[in-house]
Amino acid sequence: MNARALCTLILGLLLPLPALAQGFAGLGQTADGYALPERGQALEFPRDHGAHPAFRIEWWYLTANLTGPDGQDYGVQWTLFRNALAPGDPGTGWAAATAWMGNAGLTTPRAHYSAMRLGRGGIGQAGVTTTPFAAWIDDWQMHSRAAAGDDPLSVLDLTASGTDFAYALTLTAEGPLVLHGDAGFSVKSASGQASNYYSQPFYRVTGTLTLPDGPVQVTGQAWLDREWSSQPLASDQDGWDWVSLHLDSGAKLMGYRLRGGGGDYAVGTWIAPDGTATPLAPGVLGMTPTRLSRVAGREIPTVWRLTLPRQGLDITVTALQEAAWMDTLIPYWEGPVRVSGSHAGRGYLEMTGYE
Amino acid sequence: MRRTALSALLSHWRRHPLQLVSLLLGLALATALWSGVQAINAEARASYDRAAQVLGQDRLEQLVPSDGQRFSQDVYVTLRRAGWIVSPVVEGRWFRAGHSVQVYGIDPFTAPQGTLPGAVQAGGGIVDFITPPGQAYAAPQTVADLAGQEGLPPLIAAEGMVPGILFTDIGIAQDLLRAPGRISRLLLAQGQPANRPPLAQIAPGLEPRAPQEQADVAQLTGSFHLNLTAFGFLSFAVGLFIVHSAIGLAFEQRRPMFRTLRALGLPLRTLVGLLAAEVMILALIAGLVGIALGYVIAAALLPDVAATLRGLYGATLSGGLSLRPSWWLGGLAIALAGAGVAAAQSLWRLWRLPLLAPAQPRAWARASARGLLRQGGLAAVLAGVAVLAGVFGQGIVAGFVLLGAMLISAALALPGALAVVLAGAERISRGVLAQWFWADTRQQLPGLSLALMALLLALSANIGVGTMVSSFRMTFTEWLDQRLPSELYVTARTEEEAARLRDWLTPRSDAILPIWKVEGPVLGQPAEIYGVADHRTYADNWPMLRAEPDVWQTLARGEGAIVNEQLWRRERLSLGDPVPLPGGVERPLVGVYSDYGNPRGQVIVGLADLVAQFPDLDRRRFAIRTDPAKVPELRAALVADFGLPQDSMIDQVTVKQISLMVFERTFAVTAALNVLTMGVAGLAMFTSLLTLSTMRLPQLAPVWALGLTRGRLARLELGRAMMLAALTMVLAIPVGLLLAWVLLAVVNVAAFGWRLPMHVFPGDWLWLGALALAAAGLAAAWPAWRLARIQPTELLKVFADER
Amino acid sequence: MLLSLEQVGKTYVSAGMPVEVLRGVDLCLGRGETVALTGESGSGKSTLLHLCAGLDRADRGHIEVAGHDLTAANDAALAALRRTAVGLVFQQFNLIPSLNVAANLAFQARLAGHEDDAWIKALADRLGLSDLLGRYPEQLSGGQQQRVAIGRTLAARPALILADEPTGNLDEATGDAVLDLMMELVAEAGAGLLMVTHSPRLAARLSRRVHLSGGRLAA
Known part of the structure; x- marks a missing residue:
């Protein structure tokens, strides 16, 4: 997930109150007063599952590739963003200077549903707690059902609803947490912007989707991203293409390409089936759009070629539903994909900044 | 062609x-x-x-508390967390030193699209908006009105906003309205998720309210x-x-x-x-x-x-x-x-x-006897309509039908009545000139009748409205004396200060009477519910219209309620009827009091009774009984020794002044329209006389030829106009009094909910009569002057011209 | 034939009683012909003239003016006929009091839609009105007013002129002068003239005289 895209997103979503948005206006440029990620600072759990108020921006970001009883593919997205509106102690009550935003998406081969929620932190409408672990905004929640002593993220209940859809999933981790970059210190540009970034990519999922036609029982895989930062983006970067892929071999791949600036900056993490993470240095991962589709009046790459020569990977990533459009005020594309080529599998693709 | x-x-x-x-x-x-x-x-x-349209209330459904009282914001969080897409609003009036403004506290994060004024959306930083001291958006005129007021957030003038209201963040508004953690109602977004738990299960104190196309105030x-x-x-x-x-x-x-x-x-x-x-x-x-x-x-x-x-x-x-x-x-x-x-x-x-x-x-619009009769018949029919409207009519429309029918009937009857009077005068007058004067006046009547009818309307309206306003003023002044017996009224800034204030005042005053109230729906409409202390001030002064014998003791025991006249009339209550209070409790009606100048219903129960039912009520206002001579001293001590700001108190004299000012302004418009109507009637007289004068020559020439000077004729013409005006004035008095009665007993009751005793002010009539005479005299002056100066040849032409 | 009446009858109701004023009047009047219509007061002279002018309708019989059948015409057609074909000169001068002499003179011609400034100017000269053009009717003597009325009628060049005691309100000398002028102008214009008069002296000056008596015409 790209912070600039997030900023744009929030800017758009908050159009009813641009006053809000002005609080984020300088996000790409400066981080005065906020904490910055530091290389070598070890992440500690379960503490780091919770919020990091000293940092400007943070998210709990879950994508799931699901299959119905008839073999139909579905995709689900659940995101909670935390945005500090001012550095320092956010305060309490209505005056708490923290904005929370929830995004939920549900993709079927025929349709795409999305919803958005906003709230502020001080009154209990939205927030994250660590013991027990829970992240919520309104009735959308992600809360832990892990046994005492286990990682709180190892078993999660997840719910969200919109006017025309809802879902309730149970996630069970079948592998370890994965730290990206240098032990969770993830560099985002050549000029050194960075974030703290870890994932739980090994979820096995069961649950129910509620669609206009009725409920659907589903099973599948899910991937949780956790990232926080204060100045995660170079000022001249303007777009972002990100994939998280579950390969049938049991391996996982996270990769992203930052567009603009002094050229594209593509990095990622190769995750072996046992959870061993290999950071992919710039230039190692090849990400090339191979087909553009007309989506919501723009040209969006919905088929990609990904290459990773050292792993013998040369795959085609194809959108399950080209119209997986997050229909928000400044929309972006996010949806499930199928993987074919040297490896088979499935995953999620997110693309922002296609104006 | x-x-x-x-x-x-x-x-x-x-x-x-x-x-x-x-x-x-x-x-x-x-x-x-x-x-x-x-x-x-x-x-x-x-x-x-x-x-x-403020906050989209005209198109959004809302959730409102069934008892009308603000409720905890936890209810809001509970609803949100149950999937209800609602946005909180806290609203209330903010008062300080004679200024007041309606404060809306809103949550920009959850407010449904299109509910916030454009300026609020386009404003400055969100952090400045939601963190103290916050920001308040208001119409430029409201910002100007409130300039220099302490205790408000920084004001931002925004074009196109409804005046008289402030938009601010809900947290800031809760502080302003001294309602921490409380909200007034919830806006329900269009498009709610399916499968929400029912309202009754998660927020039983709230009920949905349909979008309201009309503000309460439009009805009022x-x-x-x-x-x-x-x-x-x-x-x-x-x-x-x-x-x-x-x-x-x-x-x-x-x-x-x-x-x-x-x-x-x-x-x-x-x-x-x-x-x-x-x-x-x-x-x-x-x-x-x-x-x-x-x-x-x-x-x-x-x-x-x-x-x-x-x-x-x-x-x-x-x-x-x-x-x-x-x-x-x-x-x-x-x-x-x-x-x-x-x-x-x-x-x-x-x-x-x-x-x-x-x-x-x-002869222009010559009214034959038959015409007069027909007009009289029409007048009688309209009088019948007026009587029917008066006896069987309900509400303000019937009131105006009665008024209109009565006035037009009187106007139509005027020429006939004048003709009868003039005929009578002619019959009893001696001397040929006097007889000619009366006969000629009667002959002129048709030409002048329209102007005279206009004059009658203007005069009766003047008498009627004047009587109503004066009656109202007299009653209102007396009533204010009864209603405001306490010498000083204070409002503490916090509950804590209120408690200290009470202790501080106890040894320094004769009595401290809490003025505590809640607002909420009573019998389906918004009302105020006051608690009254058990003190003889009320028994001695309160303006009761009807009451059971031991009304104040009954209230003190918490066994009854009294309501204001408006509510009593609107709901047609009788003593003993149950008065349902917000929250479901009922008290029998034990009295009715007059409450002029208040458009809303009001209920008074015993203070302990009120506090028991609404423990969260605002307890910061008090009335203080003391020797009036000591008021300045007490005020000074409150500021110097206790530390209460000047603008937290107001003395009886000032309250009365403000009330009377409001009253005078209420009728300023009526008075202005009255004067203008009078002016129009004067103009009608003038033009009628002027046009008549050009057609009068054939009637006057023979009289002139028979030996009356032009000057004499002119004086007679002037006298005739003033005599007709005087007669009209005399007839206008009963019509005006009837009008006043209708206004006081029918229209006011329907319009405001109170009925006033009628007082008669004959001095005003004299003044008005003089005014009418002056108007008629002025209107007749020029035609008369022209007649006095007319060339004899013009008069002779009448004979030369065989027209 | 300019004017032809056949068996024209007219009955009025007066004081509840029908009064048969005209009982079958026959009359013909050709171009350039001038006819005096005489009769006692109340004999129906004015009524007959009004019928010819289309101001009133006959109960029986047939009236034709300049080829138009009056008995069959509707009100609008009658009004059009009055505008264009017929000129009326009344005993009362019937000038428009709020218009000055010039405007009164040109009035009917304008109404008829064929104003001829030169002709009107000539008429004004002939009628001795040239110095009075800016005055209003009330500022004129009776003779002057009647001259304006005649001028107004002739200005529209009607084929048929109907005059009702045109000099009745004037003293003899003035009346004669006005009549002379009118006769002259009628002759010049080649129009027909039917003039009601009770004066045998004036009637004698016209080319023909008919007498109305008992509701019928006699030569």
Whole structure:
């Protein structure tokens, strides 16, 4: 997930109150007063599952590739963003200077549903707690059902609803947490912007989707991203293409390409089936759009070629539903994909900044 | 052909400019008064509509507390977390030092789209908005009104906002309104997730309320605007008398011309069409002038109306007057319609006039005995309608039907009544000149009757409205003395300060009477519920209209409730009826008190009773009984020793001043319209006399020839006009008193919910009578002067000319 | 034939009683012909004239003016006929009081839609009105007013002139002068003239005289 895209997103979503948005206006440029990620600072759990108020921006970001009883593919997205509106102690009550935003998406081969929620932190409408672990905004929640002593993220209940859809999933981790970059210190540009970034990519999922036609029982895989930062983006970067892929071999791949600036900056993490993470240095991962589709009046790459020569990977990533459009005020594309080529599998693709 | 004929018709006006002026002036004035009132009403309506649109209340469903009391914001969080897409609002009035403003606290994060004013959306940083001291958006005029007030967040002027309200963040508003953690209601977004748990299960104290297209205030002020409209209409009607007489005269004078034109081959249809066109052209010109004048009138009256509406109903109007197309088009339409009505009779007569009918101008609008009888019959029918409306009618519309029917009936009956009086005078008068005077006056009556009817209307309206206002003022002043017995009223800043204040005051005053209230729905409409302390101040002073013997003890025991007159009348309550309080408790009605100037219902229960039911109520206001002489001293001590700010207290004298000021402003508009109506009636007299004077020569010449000087004749003419005015005035007094009675006993009760005792002020009548005489004298002066100076040859022509 | 009446009858209701004023009048009047219509007061002279002018309708019989059948014409057609074909001169001068002499003179011609300024100017000269053009009717003597009325009628060049005691309101000398002028102008214009008069002296000056008595015409 790209912070600039997030900023744009929030800017758009908050159009009813641009006053809000002005609080984020300088996000790409400066981080005065906020904490910055530091290389070598070890992440500690379960503490780091919770919020990091000293940092400007943070998210709990879950994508799931699901299959119905008839073999139909579905995709689900659940995101909670935390945005500090001012550095320092956010305060309490209505005056708490923290904005929370929830995004939920549900993709079927025929349709795409999305919803958005906003709230502020001080009154209990939205927030994250660590013991027990829970992240919520309104009735959308992600809360832990892990046994005492286990990682709180190892078993999660997840719910969200919109006017025309809802879902309730149970996630069970079948592998370890994965730290990206240098032990969770993830560099985002050549000029050194960075974030703290870890994932739980090994979820096995069961649950129910509620669609206009009725409920659907589903099973599948899910991937949780956790990232926080204060100045995660170079000022001249303007777009972002990100994939998280579950390969049938049991391996996982996270990769992203930052567009603009002094050229594209593509990095990622190769995750072996046992959870061993290999950071992919710039230039190692090849990400090339191979087909553009007309989506919501723009040209969006919905088929990609990904290459990773050292792993013998040369795959085609194809959108399950080209119209997986997050229909928000400044929309972006996010949806499930199928993987074919040297490896088979499935995953999620997110693309922002296609104006 | 048409142009030639039209220019011939119009040439009449060139030769009779005065007639033209009176026609145009009459119509312009009528249009001006009417459209002025309409402009004010339209402005108010627009303000109410905008108020109704605040926060999208006109299109969004809401969740409101069933007891009308603010509730905990935890309910909001519970609802959100259960999937209800709601947005919280806390609202209330913020008072400080005589200023007050409606505060809306909103949550910009969850407010449904399109509910916030544009300026709030386009404003500065969100952090500045939500963190203390916050920011408050308001209309520029409201920002100006509140300039320099302490305790408010920084104000930001935003064009296009409804005046009189502040928009601020909910957290800031909770502090301003001293309602921490409380919210007033919830806006329900359109498009809710499916499968939400039912409201009754998660928020049982809330109930849904449908979108409201009308603000409460629009309902409250409806009667006030109807009042204005009625007066505007009265003025318009008086103006139409002038127009009718001017058009009628112009038609009569041109009858020979009509005949000639037709003899020369102008088809009747064309002639009537041209005359109708002529009337419409004149109406258009007069209408435009009238609209311009109406705008001026409205602009002049609007501040008073705005003050009235604010004082009486808490409704705020925007200061500016905008020129709405619907308004000026409406003004033109009413001018055209009015002229059409005024001309219809003349056109109809012309249409039916045989070509070879005598071309001599008939004695203009000669009223035969049959005509008078017919008019009298119509008057009797209308009087019957008035009686029916009075006996069987309900509500304000019936009140105005009664009023209108009564006034028109009196006006119609006037010529007949005057004819009877004049005939009587003629019969008992001695001397040939006196007899001629009476007989000639009677002969003139038809020509003057319209003007006299207008005068009667204006005079009775004046007497009626004057009596009502004076009665109201007298009652209101007495009532204020009863209602405000306490010498000083204080409001603490916090509950804690309130408690300390009470302790501090106890040894320093005779009594401390809490003024604690809650607001909530009573019998379906918003009302205030006060708690009253068990103290003899109330038993001694409170203005009860009816009560059970031990009413105050009953209240003190928590076994009863008393309500104000408005509520009592509206709900037709009787003593002993249950009065349901917000929250479901009922108390039997044990008394009714008068409560002038308050548009809402009010209930009073025992203080302990109120506190038991609404433990969260605001306990910061007190009334203090003490020796009036010690008030300044006590005030000074409160500021110096206790540390209460000056603006947290207000003494009895000031409250009374403010109340009376509100009162005076309430009737300032009525008074202004009254004066204008009087002016129009005076003008009607003037134009009628003037036009009559030109037709009077054949009647006067013989008398002159028989030996009366022109000066004598002129004096007689002057005396005649004043005598007629005096007679009209005498007849106007009973009509005016009847009008006052209807206003006090019917219209006010329907409009405001209270009935006032009627007081009579004969001194005012003398003054008004003098005014009427002066108006008639002035109106007759010029024609009389012209008569005194007329060339004898002009009089001789009467004989030379075998007309 | 300019004017032809056949068996024209007219009955009025007066004081509840029908009064048969005309009982079958026959009359013919050709171009350039001048006819005096005489009769006692109340004999129906003015009524007959009004019928010829289309100001009133006959109950029986047939009237034709300049080829138009009056009995069949509607009000609008009658009005059009009065505008264009017929000129009326009344005993009362019937000038438009709010228009000045010039405007009154030109009035009917304008109404008829054929104003001829030169002709009107010539008429004004002939009628001795040239110095009075800016005055209003009330500022004129009776003779002057009647001259304006005659001028107004002739200005429209009607084929048939109907005059009802045109000099009745004037003293003898003035009346004679006005009549002379009218006769002259009628002759010049080649129009027909039917003039009601009770004066045998004036009647004698016209080419023919008919007498109305008992509701019928006699030569």
